[in-house]
Every structure is written in structure tokens, then in C-alpha cells.
Amino acid sequence: MLRRYTILGSINMLLSVALGAFGAHVMKGLLTPERMATFETAVQYHMAHALGLLLIALLADKLADQKKVAWSARLIWIGIIVFSGSLYLLCFTGIKMLGAITPFGGVAFIVGWLMLALAARR
Numbered sequence: 001m002l003r004r005y006t007i008l009g010s011i012n013m014l015l016s017v018a019l020g021a022f023g024a025h026v027m028k029g030l031l032t033p034e035r036m037a038t039f040e041t042a043v044q045y046h047m048a049h050a051l052g053l054l055l056i057a058l059l060a061d062k063l064a065d066q067k068k069v070a071w072s073a074r075l076i077w078i079g080i081i082v083f084s085g086s087l088y089l090l091c092f093t094g095i096k097m098l099g100a101i102t103p104f105g106g107v108a109f110i111v112g113w114l115m116l117a118l119a120a121r122r
Contacts, residue, residue, distance in 0.1 A: 001057070016047035019042075019088065045087075075115060076112035086098045
């Protein structure tokens with residue numbers, strides 16, 4: 001698990017930095033201020049939860065309940081895809097319906113962190 005989540009977290013950190021730079025240098029003049037704020041939110045959550053994946057990688061072999069640790073990482077990764085991904089797409093396409101998907105990613109984040117807490121409880 002350590003290797004898998006380190007790779008996943010690192011790639012997501014790379015993507016969040018790259019997308020953040022892209023937004024700051026390329027998209028800033030092309031997006032409305034409202035869409036730019038949404039884009040920045042997507043990048044912030046992406047980066048924070050990519051760091052979370054790296055934290056899970058560090059903790060993975062130290063926690064007894066490996067199933068909960070694995071679910072924690074999966075749900076946080078799903079949260080990145082659904083939460084940040086839907087916001088990125090909303091910014092680039094303007095399809096407001098994508099905003100209805102975003103909360104599902106937020107729920108995945110919440111449940112993912114809960115699973116990590118439960119895994120550490122033993």
C-alpha cells in the first residue's frame with residue numbers, strides 16, 4: 001500500500017501544481033472572476049487531498065485495519081476526481097449541471113477521512 005499511495009499522492013500533487021500554474025498563468029484572463037474562484041477551490045482541494053494520500057501512504061503500514069486504510073485512500077482519490085474534477089470541468093465548459101456532482105466528491109472526502117480515523121482507532 002505504501003508504494004501505491006505514494007505514487008497516487010505524488011501524481012496528484014504534480015497535477016494540482018500543474019493545474020494551479022495553468023490556471024494562474026493561462027486561464028486567469030480567460031475565466032470570469034467567479035469561474036477563477038471556482039478553479040482555485042478545485043486546485044486547493046486537489047492539493048490538500050493529494051497530501052492526504054501521501055499521509056495515508058506514511059500511515060498505511062502502521063495501522064492495523066488495512067481494509068479501512070485502503071478504503072480511506074480510495075474514497076479520497078474518488079473525491080479528488082469527483083469534487084475537483086467536476087469543478088475543473090465546470091470552469092472550462094460552463095456546464096452548470098456539473099456543480100450538482102461536486103457534493104458527491106465532498107462526501108467521498110468526508111467518508112475517506114472518517115475511514116482513516118476508524119482505522120487508527122484500534
